[in-house]
Amino acid sequence: MAEFRIEPAQRIKRLPPYLFGRLNALKSAKRQQGADIIDLGMGNPSDGAPQIVIDKLCEAVRDRRNHRYSASRGIKGLLKEVAIKYEKKWNVQLDPQTEVLACIGSKEGFSHLCLAMLQTGDTAIVPDPAFPIHNYAVAMAGANVITVPLGNDQKFLDTIVMVCERLYPKPKLLILNYPNNPTTMTVEQGFFETVVDVAKRFGIAVIHDLAYGETCFDGYKAPSFLSVKGAKDIGVEFITMSKPYSMAGFRIGFVAGNKDMIDYLATIKGYYDYGIFQAIQIAGIIAMRHCDQDIVVQNQRYQSRRDVLCDGLTRIGWEVQKPLATMFVWAKVPENCLKGKSTIDYAMDLMEHAEVAVAPGRAFGENGEGYMRIALVENEQRLRQAIRNMNRFAHEKPVRKAKAGPRGDRRTGT
Numbered sequence: 001m002a003e004f005r006i007e008p009a010q011r012i013k014r015l016p017p018y019l020f021g022r023l024n025a026l027k028s029a030k031r032q033q034g035a036d037i038i039d040l041g042m043g044n045p046s047d048g049a050p051q052i053v054i055d056k057l058c059e060a061v062r063d064r065r066n067h068r069y070s071a072s073r074g075i076k077g078l079l080k081e082v083a084i085k086y087e088k089k090w091n092v093q094l095d096p097q098t099e100v101l102a103c104i105g106s107k108e109g110f111s112h113l114c115l116a117m118l119q120t121g122d123t124a125i126v127p128d129p130a131f132p133i134h135n136y137a138v139a140m141a142g143a144n145v146i147t148v149p150l151g152n153d154q155k156f157l158d159t160i161v162m163v164c165e166r167l168y169p170k171p172k173l174l175i176l177n178y179p180n181n182p183t184t185m186t187v188e189q190g191f192f193e194t195v196v197d198v199a200k201r202f203g204i205a206v207i208h209d210l211a212y213g214e215t216c217f218d219g220y221k222a223p224s225f226l227s228v229k230g231a232k233d234i235g236v237e238f239i240t241m242s243k244p245y246s247m248a249g250f251r252i253g254f255v256a257g258n259k260d261m262i263d264y265l266a267t268i269k270g271y272y273d274y275g276i277f278q279a280i281q282i283a284g285i286i287a288m289r290h291c292d293q294d295i296v297v298q299n300q301r302y303q304s305r306r307d308v309l310c311d312g313l314t315r316i317g318w319e320v321q322k323p324l325a326t327m328f329v330w331a332k333v334p335e336n337c338l339k340g341k342s343t344i345d346y347a348m349d350l351m352e353h354a355e356v357a358v359a360p361g362r363a364f365g366e367n368g369e370g371y372m373r374i375a376l377v378e379n380e381q382r383l384r385q386a387i388r389n390m391n392r393f394a395h396e397k398p399v400r401k402a403k404a405g406p407r408g409d410r411r412t413g414t
Contacts (some may be wrong), residue, residue, distance in 0.1 A: 011346040014139050020132075020363060023191050026348060026359050038378060038386045041079060041347075041357035043181065043327055046244040046377045047301065049287070050294040056286040060279035070275035072253075073266055073279040074102025076131050078281045081288040082254050083240075089214075090224035098259045099232065101266055104276055106211060106238040106253030111137040112272065113207065113236070114254065116264035117173060118143035124173040125163055127151070129364035131209070133223045138173075146171060149367055150180065153188045158192050164202040171262065174199060179325030182364045182373035186324050189223040192231065205261065206235030212326040214244035214295055217303040220324040226257050236261045243286045243327060244295045302327050305376040305383055312387035313374075316394065329374045330361075337394050343369055354393035356386045
Protein backbone atom coordinates (compact mmCIF):
# COMPACT_ATOMS: atom_id res chain seq x y z
CA MET A 1 0.00 0.00 0.00
CA ALA A 2 1.32 3.42 -0.96
CA GLU A 3 2.14 5.70 1.93
CA PHE A 4 -0.54 8.31 2.54
CA ARG A 5 0.73 11.89 2.67
CA ILE A 6 -1.25 14.88 3.88
CA GLU A 7 -0.48 17.83 1.60
CA PRO A 8 -0.61 21.48 2.68
CA ALA A 9 -2.43 24.17 0.73
CA GLN A 10 -0.63 25.70 -2.21
CA ARG A 11 -0.20 28.95 -0.26
CA ILE A 12 2.01 27.08 2.19
CA LYS A 13 4.10 25.58 -0.60
CA ARG A 14 4.65 29.06 -2.03
CA LEU A 15 6.35 30.26 1.14
CA PRO A 16 10.16 30.18 1.09
CA PRO A 17 12.03 28.50 3.95
CA TYR A 18 11.89 30.67 7.06
CA LEU A 19 15.59 31.27 7.57
CA PHE A 20 15.16 32.38 11.17
CA GLY A 21 14.03 28.82 11.88
CA ARG A 22 17.54 27.48 11.23
CA LEU A 23 19.07 30.09 13.51
CA ASN A 24 16.56 29.47 16.29
CA ALA A 25 17.12 25.71 16.08
CA LEU A 26 20.90 26.15 16.43
CA LYS A 27 20.44 28.65 19.26
CA SER A 28 18.22 26.22 21.15
CA ALA A 29 20.65 23.35 20.63
CA LYS A 30 23.62 25.42 21.80
CA ARG A 31 21.80 26.54 24.93
CA GLN A 32 20.84 22.97 25.75
CA GLN A 33 24.56 22.21 25.61
CA GLY A 34 25.19 24.97 28.16
CA ALA A 35 26.39 27.74 25.82
CA ASP A 36 25.74 31.31 26.95
CA ILE A 37 24.40 32.68 23.67
CA ILE A 38 24.28 36.48 23.54
CA ASP A 39 21.06 36.91 21.56
CA LEU A 40 21.15 39.99 19.33
CA GLY A 41 19.18 38.35 16.54
CA MET A 42 15.58 39.21 17.31
CA GLY A 43 13.83 42.54 17.85
CA ASN A 44 12.37 41.34 21.11
CA PRO A 45 12.35 44.07 23.82
CA SER A 46 13.82 42.79 27.07
CA ASP A 47 13.31 45.73 29.44
CA GLY A 48 9.67 45.12 30.36
CA ALA A 49 6.55 47.27 30.29
CA PRO A 50 6.19 50.32 32.57
CA GLN A 51 5.12 49.44 36.11
CA ILE A 52 1.91 51.45 35.87
CA VAL A 53 0.90 49.32 32.88
CA ILE A 54 1.66 46.09 34.72
CA ASP A 55 -0.31 47.23 37.77
CA LYS A 56 -3.33 48.18 35.66
CA LEU A 57 -3.18 44.90 33.76
CA CYS A 58 -3.23 42.93 37.03
CA GLU A 59 -6.17 44.97 38.28
CA ALA A 60 -8.08 44.51 35.04
CA VAL A 61 -7.42 40.76 34.97
CA ARG A 62 -9.08 40.43 38.38
CA ASP A 63 -12.24 42.09 37.07
CA ARG A 64 -14.33 39.20 35.78
CA ARG A 65 -16.22 41.52 33.43
CA ASN A 66 -13.06 41.62 31.33
CA HIS A 67 -13.08 37.83 30.91
CA ARG A 68 -15.81 37.94 28.28
CA TYR A 69 -15.40 38.33 24.53
CA SER A 70 -14.31 41.81 23.56
CA ALA A 71 -15.09 44.04 20.57
CA SER A 72 -13.22 42.86 17.48
CA ARG A 73 -12.33 46.42 16.44
CA GLY A 74 -11.13 47.33 19.93
CA ILE A 75 -12.90 48.98 22.87
CA LYS A 76 -13.97 52.60 22.41
CA GLY A 77 -11.63 54.04 25.03
CA LEU A 78 -8.60 52.40 23.40
CA LEU A 79 -9.44 53.62 19.90
CA LYS A 80 -9.98 57.11 21.27
CA GLU A 81 -6.51 57.08 22.87
CA VAL A 82 -4.96 56.11 19.53
CA ALA A 83 -6.68 59.09 17.90
CA ILE A 84 -5.45 61.37 20.70
CA LYS A 85 -1.91 60.01 20.29
CA TYR A 86 -1.92 60.66 16.55
CA GLU A 87 -3.14 64.21 16.98
CA LYS A 88 -0.64 65.00 19.75
CA LYS A 89 2.41 63.39 18.15
CA TRP A 90 1.84 63.72 14.39
CA ASN A 91 -0.94 66.34 14.09
CA VAL A 92 -3.21 63.80 12.40
CA GLN A 93 -6.96 63.90 13.02
CA LEU A 94 -8.65 60.49 13.11
CA ASP A 95 -12.21 59.35 13.70
CA PRO A 96 -11.67 56.61 16.31
CA GLN A 97 -14.81 54.77 15.27
CA THR A 98 -14.12 54.52 11.54
CA GLU A 99 -10.42 55.26 11.01
CA VAL A 100 -8.76 53.22 13.79
CA LEU A 101 -8.77 49.49 14.53
CA ALA A 102 -6.94 47.42 17.15
CA CYS A 103 -4.95 44.38 16.05
CA ILE A 104 -3.40 41.39 17.82
CA GLY A 105 -0.03 42.97 17.15
CA SER A 106 0.59 44.83 13.90
CA LYS A 107 1.92 41.65 12.26
CA GLU A 108 -1.50 39.99 12.54
CA GLY A 109 -3.30 43.08 11.29
CA PHE A 110 -0.94 43.49 8.36
CA SER A 111 -1.34 39.85 7.34
CA HIS A 112 -5.12 39.92 7.50
CA LEU A 113 -5.29 43.21 5.62
CA CYS A 114 -3.31 41.64 2.78
CA LEU A 115 -5.76 38.73 2.85
CA ALA A 116 -8.64 41.19 2.66
CA MET A 117 -7.19 43.18 -0.24
CA LEU A 118 -5.20 40.77 -2.41
CA GLN A 119 -6.00 37.68 -4.42
CA THR A 120 -4.52 35.51 -7.17
CA GLY A 121 -3.30 37.70 -10.02
CA ASP A 122 -2.77 40.79 -7.88
CA THR A 123 0.67 42.24 -7.23
CA ALA A 124 2.21 44.26 -4.42
CA ILE A 125 5.39 46.33 -4.55
CA VAL A 126 7.70 45.54 -1.64
CA PRO A 127 11.15 47.13 -1.14
CA ASP A 128 14.16 44.84 -0.71
CA PRO A 129 15.40 44.28 1.98
CA ALA A 130 12.18 44.10 3.99
CA PHE A 131 10.74 42.73 7.21
CA PRO A 132 9.79 39.14 6.20
CA ILE A 133 6.03 39.40 6.79
CA HIS A 134 5.83 42.21 4.22
CA ASN A 135 6.61 39.56 1.61
CA TYR A 136 5.07 36.49 3.21
CA ALA A 137 1.67 38.07 3.88
CA VAL A 138 1.35 38.91 0.19
CA ALA A 139 2.29 35.36 -0.78
CA MET A 140 -0.15 33.84 1.74
CA ALA A 141 -2.91 35.96 0.22
CA GLY A 142 -2.16 34.31 -3.14
CA ALA A 143 -0.74 37.45 -4.75
CA ASN A 144 2.66 38.18 -6.27
CA VAL A 145 5.48 40.34 -4.92
CA ILE A 146 7.35 42.82 -7.11
CA THR A 147 10.56 43.78 -5.32
CA VAL A 148 12.40 47.06 -5.82
CA PRO A 149 15.69 48.04 -4.16
CA LEU A 150 14.96 49.88 -0.92
CA GLY A 151 15.63 53.61 -0.91
CA ASN A 152 14.52 56.91 0.56
CA ASP A 153 15.19 59.22 -2.38
CA GLN A 154 13.85 60.26 -5.77
CA LYS A 155 15.57 57.33 -7.49
CA PHE A 156 13.56 54.91 -5.35
CA LEU A 157 10.31 56.72 -6.13
CA ASP A 158 11.17 56.82 -9.84
CA THR A 159 11.60 53.04 -9.76
CA ILE A 160 8.12 52.65 -8.30
CA VAL A 161 6.72 54.88 -11.04
CA MET A 162 8.47 52.77 -13.67
CA VAL A 163 6.98 49.57 -12.24
CA CYS A 164 3.50 51.09 -12.21
CA GLU A 165 3.88 52.30 -15.82
CA ARG A 166 5.18 49.01 -17.22
CA LEU A 167 3.29 46.38 -15.25
CA TYR A 168 -0.11 45.16 -16.44
CA PRO A 169 -2.34 44.85 -14.63
CA LYS A 170 -0.93 47.60 -12.47
CA PRO A 171 0.13 46.84 -8.87
CA LYS A 172 -2.64 47.00 -6.33
CA LEU A 173 -0.58 47.71 -3.23
CA LEU A 174 2.61 49.50 -2.20
CA ILE A 175 4.15 48.44 1.11
CA LEU A 176 6.50 50.83 2.91
CA ASN A 177 8.30 50.78 6.27
CA TYR A 178 10.16 53.80 7.70
CA PRO A 179 12.07 53.87 9.98
CA ASN A 180 13.01 50.66 8.22
CA ASN A 181 13.46 47.20 9.62
CA PRO A 182 16.07 45.84 8.97
CA THR A 183 18.18 48.67 7.52
CA THR A 184 17.16 51.49 9.97
CA MET A 185 16.71 53.81 6.94
CA THR A 186 14.69 56.95 7.68
CA VAL A 187 12.74 59.54 5.68
CA GLU A 188 11.42 63.07 6.08
CA GLN A 189 7.80 64.10 5.58
CA GLY A 190 8.38 65.35 2.02
CA PHE A 191 9.10 61.78 0.95
CA PHE A 192 5.54 60.76 1.81
CA GLU A 193 4.12 63.71 -0.11
CA THR A 194 5.59 62.25 -3.29
CA VAL A 195 4.37 58.76 -2.33
CA VAL A 196 0.81 60.06 -2.06
CA ASP A 197 1.11 61.78 -5.45
CA VAL A 198 2.37 58.57 -7.08
CA ALA A 199 -0.30 56.43 -5.42
CA LYS A 200 -3.10 58.71 -6.58
CA ARG A 201 -1.66 58.95 -10.08
CA PHE A 202 -1.69 55.17 -10.55
CA GLY A 203 -4.61 54.22 -8.29
CA ILE A 204 -2.49 52.10 -5.95
CA ALA A 205 -3.16 51.63 -2.23
CA VAL A 206 -0.43 52.12 0.38
CA ILE A 207 0.30 50.31 3.64
CA HIS A 208 2.92 51.98 5.81
CA ASP A 209 4.47 50.15 8.75
CA LEU A 210 5.43 52.69 11.45
CA ALA A 211 6.46 50.14 14.07
CA TYR A 212 9.52 52.20 15.01
CA GLY A 213 7.94 55.62 14.73
CA GLU A 214 8.62 56.43 18.39
CA THR A 215 12.00 54.71 18.72
CA CYS A 216 14.19 57.59 17.55
CA PHE A 217 17.51 59.14 18.57
CA ASP A 218 19.64 62.27 18.25
CA GLY A 219 16.61 64.53 17.89
CA TYR A 220 15.19 62.75 14.85
CA LYS A 221 11.39 62.55 14.74
CA ALA A 222 9.95 59.97 12.39
CA PRO A 223 7.06 61.35 10.29
CA SER A 224 3.73 59.61 9.99
CA PHE A 225 2.57 58.74 6.50
CA LEU A 226 -0.89 59.92 7.55
CA SER A 227 0.42 63.42 8.31
CA VAL A 228 0.59 64.13 4.56
CA LYS A 229 -2.45 65.68 2.91
CA GLY A 230 -4.43 63.07 1.02
CA ALA A 231 -2.76 60.06 2.65
CA LYS A 232 -6.00 58.82 4.19
CA ASP A 233 -7.53 58.79 0.71
CA ILE A 234 -5.21 56.02 -0.43
CA GLY A 235 -3.68 54.22 2.52
CA VAL A 236 -3.30 53.14 6.12
CA GLU A 237 -0.54 52.98 8.68
CA PHE A 238 0.29 50.41 11.35
CA ILE A 239 1.72 51.25 14.77
CA THR A 240 2.39 48.97 17.71
CA MET A 241 2.72 48.98 21.49
CA SER A 242 5.58 46.47 21.28
CA LYS A 243 8.57 48.75 20.77
CA PRO A 244 7.92 52.12 22.45
CA TYR A 245 6.36 50.58 25.57
CA SER A 246 8.27 47.24 25.61
CA MET A 247 4.89 45.44 25.41
CA ALA A 248 5.77 42.94 22.67
CA GLY A 249 4.26 39.95 24.45
CA PHE A 250 0.99 41.79 25.05
CA ARG A 251 0.29 41.49 21.29
CA ILE A 252 -1.46 44.77 20.65
CA GLY A 253 -1.12 47.16 17.75
CA PHE A 254 -3.27 49.42 15.59
CA VAL A 255 -4.06 50.36 12.03
CA ALA A 256 -5.24 53.87 11.17
CA GLY A 257 -6.22 55.74 8.04
CA ASN A 258 -8.44 54.91 5.07
CA LYS A 259 -11.81 53.81 6.44
CA ASP A 260 -12.57 51.47 3.54
CA MET A 261 -9.33 49.53 4.04
CA ILE A 262 -10.03 49.40 7.76
CA ASP A 263 -13.54 48.08 7.08
CA TYR A 264 -12.05 45.34 4.87
CA LEU A 265 -9.74 44.32 7.70
CA ALA A 266 -12.58 44.50 10.23
CA THR A 267 -14.63 42.14 8.07
CA ILE A 268 -11.83 39.56 7.96
CA LYS A 269 -11.17 39.88 11.69
CA GLY A 270 -14.87 39.47 12.44
CA TYR A 271 -14.57 35.93 11.09
CA TYR A 272 -11.22 35.11 12.67
CA ASP A 273 -11.22 36.49 16.20
CA TYR A 274 -13.26 38.07 19.00
CA GLY A 275 -10.82 40.83 19.74
CA ILE A 276 -7.93 41.30 22.13
CA PHE A 277 -8.29 40.32 25.81
CA GLN A 278 -9.95 43.37 27.31
CA ALA A 279 -7.51 43.61 30.23
CA ILE A 280 -4.68 44.13 27.74
CA GLN A 281 -6.66 46.82 25.95
CA ILE A 282 -7.18 48.63 29.24
CA ALA A 283 -3.46 48.38 29.97
CA GLY A 284 -2.84 49.86 26.52
CA ILE A 285 -4.99 52.86 27.38
CA ILE A 286 -2.89 53.50 30.49
CA ALA A 287 0.34 53.20 28.48
CA MET A 288 -0.71 55.78 25.90
CA ARG A 289 -2.21 58.08 28.51
CA HIS A 290 0.61 58.09 31.09
CA CYS A 291 3.85 56.64 29.70
CA ASP A 292 5.33 59.23 27.33
CA GLN A 293 8.29 59.68 29.69
CA ASP A 294 8.87 55.91 29.72
CA ILE A 295 9.35 56.08 25.95
CA VAL A 296 11.99 58.77 26.43
CA VAL A 297 13.81 56.63 29.00
CA GLN A 298 13.62 53.52 26.80
CA ASN A 299 15.01 55.44 23.84
CA GLN A 300 17.89 56.64 25.99
CA ARG A 301 18.67 53.00 26.79
CA TYR A 302 18.61 52.04 23.13
CA GLN A 303 20.73 55.03 22.16
CA SER A 304 23.35 54.18 24.77
CA ARG A 305 23.43 50.56 23.58
CA ARG A 306 23.61 51.77 19.98
CA ASP A 307 26.69 53.84 20.77
CA VAL A 308 28.42 50.97 22.55
CA LEU A 309 27.65 48.53 19.74
CA CYS A 310 28.53 50.84 16.85
CA ASP A 311 31.76 52.03 18.48
CA GLY A 312 32.73 48.43 19.17
CA LEU A 313 31.95 47.21 15.65
CA THR A 314 33.90 50.09 14.14
CA ARG A 315 36.85 49.28 16.38
CA ILE A 316 37.01 45.68 15.09
CA GLY A 317 36.72 46.72 11.45
CA TRP A 318 33.02 46.54 10.62
CA GLU A 319 31.40 49.26 8.50
CA VAL A 320 28.46 50.81 10.32
CA GLN A 321 26.59 54.09 10.69
CA LYS A 322 24.78 54.99 13.89
CA PRO A 323 21.06 54.71 13.18
CA LEU A 324 18.64 57.56 13.89
CA ALA A 325 15.82 55.15 14.73
CA THR A 326 14.71 51.54 15.41
CA MET A 327 16.16 49.08 17.91
CA PHE A 328 18.70 47.72 15.42
CA VAL A 329 22.09 48.35 13.91
CA TRP A 330 22.59 47.46 10.24
CA ALA A 331 26.25 46.57 9.81
CA LYS A 332 28.30 45.58 6.77
CA VAL A 333 30.38 42.48 7.42
CA PRO A 334 34.08 42.81 6.51
CA GLU A 335 35.14 40.69 3.53
CA ASN A 336 37.96 39.15 5.55
CA CYS A 337 35.31 37.78 7.93
CA LEU A 338 33.01 36.37 5.28
CA LYS A 339 35.81 34.76 3.21
CA GLY A 340 33.35 34.05 0.43
CA LYS A 341 30.59 32.77 2.72
CA SER A 342 27.03 34.04 2.70
CA THR A 343 25.81 36.10 5.63
CA ILE A 344 23.50 33.22 6.55
CA ASP A 345 26.44 30.84 6.91
CA TYR A 346 28.46 33.48 8.76
CA ALA A 347 25.60 34.09 11.19
CA MET A 348 25.55 30.35 11.90
CA ASP A 349 29.33 30.44 12.44
CA LEU A 350 29.04 33.37 14.85
CA MET A 351 26.54 31.46 16.93
CA GLU A 352 28.55 28.24 16.80
CA HIS A 353 31.98 29.69 17.51
CA ALA A 354 31.44 33.17 19.02
CA GLU A 355 28.21 32.40 20.91
CA VAL A 356 26.58 35.50 19.45
CA ALA A 357 23.24 35.40 17.61
CA VAL A 358 22.60 38.01 14.90
CA ALA A 359 20.19 38.19 11.96
CA PRO A 360 21.77 37.72 8.51
CA GLY A 361 20.86 40.41 6.02
CA ARG A 362 20.00 37.83 3.36
CA ALA A 363 17.04 36.72 5.51
CA PHE A 364 15.40 40.04 4.60
CA GLY A 365 15.99 39.88 0.84
CA GLU A 366 18.68 39.63 -1.82
CA ASN A 367 19.83 43.21 -1.22
CA GLY A 368 20.52 42.38 2.41
CA GLU A 369 23.41 40.10 1.52
CA GLY A 370 26.67 41.28 3.06
CA TYR A 371 24.99 42.84 6.11
CA MET A 372 23.89 41.80 9.58
CA ARG A 373 20.99 43.18 11.58
CA ILE A 374 21.98 43.40 15.23
CA ALA A 375 19.31 44.08 17.86
CA LEU A 376 19.85 46.41 20.83
CA VAL A 377 18.11 44.08 23.27
CA GLU A 378 21.01 43.21 25.58
CA ASN A 379 22.63 45.48 28.15
CA GLU A 380 25.91 47.29 27.50
CA GLN A 381 28.01 44.73 29.36
CA ARG A 382 26.66 41.94 27.18
CA LEU A 383 27.13 44.01 24.02
CA ARG A 384 30.79 44.56 24.86
CA GLN A 385 31.18 40.83 25.47
CA ALA A 386 29.57 40.13 22.10
CA ILE A 387 32.08 42.41 20.37
CA ARG A 388 34.98 40.66 22.11
CA ASN A 389 33.64 37.25 21.12
CA MET A 390 33.16 38.30 17.50
CA ASN A 391 36.65 39.78 17.34
CA ARG A 392 38.26 36.65 18.79
CA PHE A 393 36.41 34.46 16.33
CA ALA A 394 37.50 36.70 13.43
CA HIS A 395 41.11 36.15 14.51
CA GLU A 396 40.51 32.42 15.01
CA LYS A 397 41.01 32.56 18.76
CA PRO A 398 38.85 30.54 21.16
CA VAL A 399 36.01 32.43 22.79
CA ARG A 400 36.42 32.83 26.54
CA LYS A 401 33.43 31.74 28.55
CA ALA A 402 31.70 34.79 30.03
CA LYS A 403 30.98 34.88 33.72
CA ALA A 404 27.35 34.60 34.67
CA GLY A 405 25.80 38.04 34.83
CA PRO A 406 22.80 40.14 33.83
CA ARG A 407 21.47 39.34 30.42
CA GLY A 408 18.64 40.17 28.10
CA ASP A 409 15.45 38.29 27.38
CA ARG A 410 15.78 34.89 25.71
CA ARG A 411 12.35 34.71 24.17
CA THR A 412 12.09 34.67 20.39
CA GLY A 413 10.56 37.07 17.93
CA THR A 414 11.52 38.93 14.76
